[in-house]
Amino acid sequence: MTTEMASAAPLSKIKSRIRRAMGPWGVFVEGFLKNPVMVGSIVPSSRQTIAKVLGPVDWDNTKLFVEYGPGVGTFCQPVLDRLRRDAMLIVIDTNPLFIDYLKRTITDSRFVAVNGSAADVEEIVRAHGHEKADYVLSGLPFSTLPPGVGPAIASATHRVLRKGGAFLVYQFTPRAGDFMAQFFKRIDKGLEWINVPPCFIFWGWKDEEA
Template sequence: MNDTNQFAAGRDRSLRERTGRLLGQWGVFARGFLEHPRMVGSVIPSSRFTIEKMLAPVDWDSCKLFVEYGPGVGTFCEPVLERLRADGALIVIDTNPLYIDYLRRTIHDPRFTAVLGSAADVERIVAEHGHDAADYVLSGLPFSTLPAGVGPAIAAATHRVLRPGGAFLVYQFSKRARDFMAKHFDQIDSGYEWRNVLPCELFWGWKT
């Protein structure tokens, strides 16, 4: 990288950091939605009711690695870390550097790792961080608006990276995500949470 590119990268990073401090969590979340609406499910973070219901089936005693796609500003991160065992790990993956920068600056837990990348590369990311498989994968990515082919690729990669008995946890505003999941997960439990903006569909795909 030449000096000009280094300067530009440093300037952009500094701007993101200043913006994050000025806007706070809600501002960062809204900015990420406005910049990449097809990659963010909502302009408002998930409610505590959605969080509780989504995480309820997780066996935390046996969870060594929890992975989240599209963490945004970390709405699920703290609840997961509160429940996660002391020797467990949480890896979050997002394509938006605004969110990754924010999470790296605000979450200081040795079990937490924020990765700038695609959920479709979850197998490589998990392996690079010293794990053989994930116990649970959580996703709020908007499958109905992802670019063509990305949704099926993520569903397939998620099934491969999960250990037997693990689960793919998905919350969406539509049922389309279930179609991607059904090609790989024989057992899919479903739910619904109306105390959320907007009310959302919940799915738990189990790797049997």
């Protein structure tokens, strides 16, 4: 064993111990530091934000709920608590650290965590036995995504939603509404002040006549 390998092993153990001691907060911070462009905030959403974002969802008629950028699962359990027993929650994240954490900590049979891109949502949904999603939730920071990625995600989301479904977006700037407006004719807007920072909320509806 080389000197570098010998010194790396104890360092890795120390990092693992610190991560375990900090729990989900440690995983969240580490994921943010590794790829801040893809993480909306270093502070998880408040209970008030979660309740407001999920408020318009028709849970009785929801068979598939999709989330982009779940992080350490701030929205996952609230969604599962409301979801029908025969429904499914698919979460998609490009960060394998978050996906590994979610797979280890959420054991609900309705839950599926995928390491991938939100732009590939149609293929991911089909791979898990569905053609359409009822709702798609996103906390991805649209304003800081690489050029072209935001519109690609919004377009793919519109295609994968069933008629009558909705794209639920929470952001810290109003720019997400600009990306959504290219594909969603009806967008309801809200603002939650009890959040760090205050949160803009958008509900883009795929109307029946669209």
